[in-house]
Amino acid sequence: xxxxxxxFAILIILIGISNFFNQSLAVERAxxxxxxxxxxxxxxxxxxxxxxxKEKYGSDAYGLVAYILNIxxxxxxxxxxxxxxxxxxxxxxxxxxxxxxxxxxxxxxxTFITLLIxxxxxxxxxxxxxxxxxx
Numbered sequence: 203x204x205x206x207x208x209x210f211a212i213l214i215i216l217i218g219i220s221n222f223f224n225q226s227l228a229v230e231r232a233x234x235x236x237x238x239x240x241x242x243x244x245x246x247x248x249x250x251x252x253x254x255x256k257e258k259y260g261s262d263a264y265g266l267v268a269y270i271l272n273i274x275x276x277x278x279x280x281x282x283x284x285x286x287x288x289x290x291x292x293x294x295x296x297x298x299x300x301x302x303x304x305x306x307x308x309x310x311x312x313t314f315i316t317l318l319i320x321x322x323x324x325x326x327x328x329x330x331x332x333x334x335x336x337x
Contacts, residue, residue, distance in 0.1 A: 244281055
């Protein structure tokens with residue numbers, strides 16, 4: 203009698219587990235389809251943006267470089283602010299007790315500020331070079 207109850211309980215548990223996995227796979231497929239459509243939409247907008255840059259600069263190479271520089275300009279801002287914050291923490295919080303991290307923090311702050319300035323000015327310099335330097 204005890205064996206029959208144990209077998210019945212195991213059978214119920216297995217059926218419950220299989221139902222749970224089937225439901226989770228159905229939800230995952232729905233999410234995958236939605237994500238796939240969003241990825242296709244993002245790809246189309248980025249391709250159109252790249253084509254706009256190629257048309258604006260009149261060359262495939264110059265358009266691609268301008269597109270890449272624009273992406274670097276956009277994504278460098280949060281990256282550099284995060285680096286500046288880490289450097290400030292090393293300099294002003296941890297550096298109070300350890301002098302070697304004080305210098306490390308100052309180095310990080312200077313490096314990320316320099317990187318931020320370069321990443322923000324480089325697209326402008328490229329556009330000016332193409333506009334006035336090419337003739």
